[in-house]
Amino acid sequence: KSPICIVVVSVPFSVVCGQRSSAVTNITQPRSRIVGGSPAPLGSWPWLVNLQLDGGLMCGGVLVDSSWVATAAHYGPSADVVMEAKVPLLPQSTCKSALGKDLVTNTMLCAGYLSGGIDSCQGDSGGPLIYQDRISGRFQLHGITSWGDGCGEKGKPGVYTRVSAFSDWIQTEIQSKFQTTRNTSGKGSSQLKI
Template sequence: MSHTISPVGWALQFLQEIESMQLLKSAFFHLFLLTLSCAAKAAQHKNVVCSHRPAVNEEEEDLSSEILGNHDADAGAWPWLVSVQIASKDGTYGHTCSGSIIDNYWVLTAAHCFKAKVANNVEKIMLVFGLEQISRFSKNTYARPVAEVIKHENYNPDTESNDIALIKVTDSILFTDYVQPVCLQNQRLDIAELKPCVTAGWGMVEGKGKRTDILQEQEISIIPTAICNQGDWYNGSLSDQVLCAGFKWAGPDRCQTDSGGPLVCKVLGAGKFYQLGITNWGLGCGQRVHPGIYTSVRKYIEWIQWKTSKLSEMQVGSERARMASSPLNINDGIHSQTFGVLTVVGLVILFI
């Protein structure tokens, strides 16, 4: 027995089919927009390179070790430098240590910055980016709360061995001309090929007096560990997990509240700075035959990768990008083709 659909029934069925198609189109279109958004974010992240210093004219920059001592740093000169600030009893935050940006969410610093009980409460810690003057925030300065602090499992506060820590922020770090990640040393470098090596911070000058208000920079030299381990120097106490840097005689050095800050050296072949060390300890500040001691970043690359799950493309791909002969590599082509296909598909879905 056959059934005949009435004109009204046929019309209702047709409207239902149209509605179903509209819902399907809407779902595909929203998926298309989401895919475009993710692709745009990925492209934006991919375009970020480490040790970029957009606020500095490096051709005119004068970093000379002929003039010893600390000097005011230009705004944006060291865009990866971070002020680690801890809240006091009255709720105000004060600079305690320094650190360096290595990724969108991670800052590298020293484990000994978190010896104090209050420093183990992430709610009491604030990271300040783009800071030039401790007493005054500029338009280039902003802060981020902390989500997590990871100290090395084998950190020894008595010997300061394995003095390295990672800080994760709650919200992604916004990269600007004054806030940028630093490249990490991931292979052995020839000391002769490193010039200049620079440290920067707001620490006390020569270990006495008040902390400096304006960011200070200074050029120092990497000193072979064999020399620093001599009897009248550090008498064999230095392991291969640290670097010795400063001057053979009295000269510039990092002092209190500079802990955790980066020691960076310019690699001549790469044309940009790489972080070799993390400010650790020393006997006094700038004293004769007692240069500063820095945790060697290269020795802890695998630990950093493990704790952060992975280094971002800006770190892992920095060497590949430097060695690439063409500005457009295979991955860029694939991303461009994928983006183009998605755009065409999205437009077809929108207008059918």
């Protein structure tokens, strides 16, 4: 089984892939999960989604196309507000040393500070690890929040699914479903920047 799920959604608003919106509203007193982060201004990450079942939040995810969401293959309790934090990517050798060489595979990557204090946590599963391309300025999906050993613990970085390890599969899934959708509806678009 793949550690990434992709689902079809309907997006009722227009966003430009990889570009942040200007935000004017900030939410205070959040029930947050990200350790050491700050509330993200409302609308500042327009490609974030929450997936619900019977009106209750299951998990977060990230748009990888106008109608497709990538998320973790597991769900849990979530926060009331989107939080954001900047964390460095860590070398794979550091990740394996910190968390166990048998636990961290090549389809995973680690991000965070070995000193602790800033990290994703339970309830953040499915959310994106993104980076801003230095040349284009656009944001790109690099990882999907997966697991960790505690939250913000010293010597224990967060673990993310390495999206590049699954990009061919994601593209194939979107294209195969897109072909079916386009053939039956006569319209549609499919772009993915991962």
